[in-house]
Amino acid sequence: MMENKCQDCGCQDCGCKDTFLPVAPCSNPAICPSPQKCEDTFDSACVTYTGLDLKCGDVTVATTNTSLEQVLQNIVDKVCSLQGQAMTITINNDGYNLFAVVSGGKTPYQYLWSIAQGLFVGHEIQNNEYISPNVSLAPIPGNFLQVGGISGATGAVYMSHIRLDVTDANQAKQTIFYTLTNLE
Numbered sequence: 001m002m003e004n005k006c007q008d009c010g011c012q013d014c015g016c017k018d019t020f021l022p023v024a025p026c027s028n029p030a031i032c033p034s035p036q037k038c039e040d041t042f043d044s045a046c047v048t049y050t051g052l053d054l055k056c057g058d059v060t061v062a063t064t065n066t067s068l069e070q071v072l073q074n075i076v077d078k079v080c081s082l083q084g085q086a087m088t089i090t091i092n093n094d095g096y097n098l099f100a101v102v103s104g105g106k107t108p109y110q111y112l113w114s115i116a117q118g119l120f121v122g123h124e125i126q127n128n129e130y131i132s133p134n135v136s137l138a139p140i141p142g143n144f145l146q147v148g149g150i151s152g153a154t155g156a157v158y159m160s161h162i163r164l165d166v167t168d169a170n171q172a173k174q175t176i177f178y179t180l181t182n183l184e
Helices: 068-082
Strands: 054-056 059-062 088-093 097-103 110-115 123-125 134-139 145-150 153-167 173-183
Touching: 059 068, 088 153, 088 173, 097 153, 110 123, 123 153, 134 153
Parallel strands: none
Antiparallel strands: 054 059, 088 097, 097 134, 110 153, 123 134, 145 153, 153 173
């Protein structure tokens, strides 16, 4: 394929002449592959993506027949929108109720509470509140540790290891664990 650089360069006597398309130059001839991998170079605005739509969760990043330049820009925009927005999760406790406080990420958040331990569980989640920012727990009768004589304290200790998974609107997920202990 021939190109006419003289008609495109916009100046007179610019040194252009009709030539074959150039082989892409290497920045450092000492490390050029031999034979050179690509004989032609193309502007990314002139290359069309023809594959299936590319998605990140529910967000379409690239559609069929989009320029490669736009596809790359969409990918960069998506990556940059996720940077610096790490979620921070804290859990507050007012006895048998736990409250998740989330910052960062992108709202809305999805919550999933669960008990994260073996057979000896001290609490159960009440009212199927597994998917809200707060959860109520109740002691399981008989599943406690009996204490006595430690600094004068006596009674039953109910203890559970709680897991909370939070997913934001960008599908970023973070898990936090919390140990709930109650003395009755």
